[in-house]
Amino acid sequence: MNRTRLDDRLADLDTDGYLLDASQEDANQLYLSGFTGPDPFLTLYADGEVHLLVSGLEYGRATSEAAADTVERHADYDYEYGGREERNDMYAAFLRDKGVDSVSMPPRGPVGTADALRERGIDVAVDADDRLQAVRAVKTDEEIDAIREAQEANEAAMRAAEELIAGADVAGESDEAETGVLLRDGEPLTSERVTEEIEVTLLRHGCALDETIVAGGAQAADPHDRGSGPLRANEAIIVDIFPRSKATKYNADMTRTFCVGEPSKTLREWYDLTERALNAALDAVEPGATGEEVHAAACEVYEEAGEPTFRTDPDTETGFIHSTGHGIGLDVHESPRLASGGEELEPGHVITVEPGLYDPDIGGVRIEDLVVVTEDGYENLTDYPIRFAAE
């Protein structure tokens, strides 16, 4: 964690401290506390110090693992497990003990805790800007290495997926399966089968699985569809993998689109267009450029080719119907956004660049690389070929 940046970003808040009440599921909490607590616990940042309040069960691990200046346990405030009002009393006592009469909480902090502290005379303000997000957005070298490592696992998984797809047979008229369905060992190759291969490969590389997208045909036209059922020849198959390292908790993200057989002329055009949109967006990535400008670079390629985007038609349900990318770190989606209104890029931002085109009647195509913004441009953390025909 970059404490200078933290202090800088929190400097204009006029509260005595910054309070988190969350488990490790919350990226702000994981970042500020450095502790993987499975149940919600308190982290207070005040006067340049990080203070943790955890249950007795977590105390041992927290003292050895957390990046905190002080760690206290519930018993230090004579709290016995179970009582709700007593718990809130303990929280207030913990804050006052640190000389804190007012705190900021991020917008997704729990209203129950906020209101309970207010009832006890602690002033609670919402940090609507979620300033920790901006702190987290700029990565240290160590964080970049963690993302790089997750990306290497990701590439191994993509390789496994591509090989499974590339090595498939295509069902003909004499086969039991519907003509055109991809077959492995005589059985239809399904999204679920490819997903399982991806997930097992990630596991073997120390990554936990979250959801994975393996979607072909019309399913690929819905960017959030995870895909299911048999894959087919001549259709575009989107494979989008976003693994998380079990050791570091940092994420990677990459998408490729594959085809077995002969894609339609339109799909082939879409693929080339999307590769051009990717390159145009990448060319725009440098410190000082805004996320909006990078997004614009991708949109322009599509718009010049006559494809709809949210800029030309905010209501469109086909064409380029999402943003160009997002920051990535402890969360898969975090700051900055490569979209309309997207903020200025800074060295150390790790972002995805992922243009795509979608239409249920045609299918979907998306190509996504992972890059880090450097002093004079960007470094591409992705080392995986861009090719439509699966090999």
Next chain:
Amino acid sequence: MNRTRLDDRLADLDTDGYLLDASQEDANQLYLSGFTGPDPFLTLYADGEVHLLVSGLEYGRATSEAAADTVERHADYDYEYGGREERNDMYAAFLRDKGVDSVSMPPRGPVGTADALRERGIDVAVDADDRLQAVRAVKTDEEIDAIREAQEANEAAMRAAEELIAGADVAGESDEAETGVLLRDGEPLTSERVTEEIEVTLLRHGCALDETIVAGGAQAADPHDRGSGPLRANEAIIVDIFPRSKATKYNADMTRTFCVGEPSKTLREWYDLTERALNAALDAVEPGATGEEVHAAACEVYEEAGEPTFRTDPDTETGFIHSTGHGIGLDVHESPRLASGGEELEPGHVITVEPGLYDPDIGGVRIEDLVVVTEDGYENLTDYPIRFAAE
């Protein structure tokens, strides 16, 4: 979802509706909306109807998947992506459109949304009892079947873990590894290796992985330690697996403790005592009994044998230092609690029963079964032998 129970539990709230602002990560949201949205969305329960407000990107999936009476998208409120104040205006307009001027939110609902609605004249009350938890606690037959299925995957994973441990050699003086270390194919058998085997097995059975505990020796004495490094002969190895079905999102949970070689006399006594505590607690499970009474039944076995519990010494760091169990469903830990203050058991409650003993100088022993409370007692959903010597 049991709407009668929902209406019953929410009846005494004096607000117009119940509001959730969360993603599928939140079990209340998943339960009430029936929708696996990866980003936060709104679910309002008012006048017996479930109303969803989602982004355009999620709209298609939400209309087909969600268990909602109405699904609307941001564009229906002329909201364009990005603007924070406009987003909050949209939320307020959505509520007023449903005739709602006041809402209850669960304690872990986001304070940013609560305060923004208050600023817009909507009254927001915190449902400090988190009533949806009580609704979720009683499972339908379909939910019980989903848990049963996850538990079957769990048993396959436990089998794989036990076989790996049972089939290990023990390093002697001529081996490179430290004497007493478990070996597979000449290499030390580590917690990480067993964990990987568990995780791959779960994947093959359609379960996603969360964290898993494989902890031996002193590590097993910290109930939240996940375990790392080589496992050893003659020590107690705790294996605690809590998988989640990828299809249904329901969890299962089971713990066994294994030993290769000769456990100490104390460990052997602890194992027998813990099996007795398990049986005593199970005997106490029936509708009308409280979670506190079930917990007491386990405590009594330990206390009679002279082992410390939180009842005899709230500050103890050795002995039986956690609760006897917890409800399980869409969350691994949910209502009811089998602990001091634990609520009355009802038919349909699915709970873990998991007594254990811990001391860093001796190790840790825990045995955990998963059961459902029935009209006249309980049904054990666990079908896995209880034995200390790994087979």
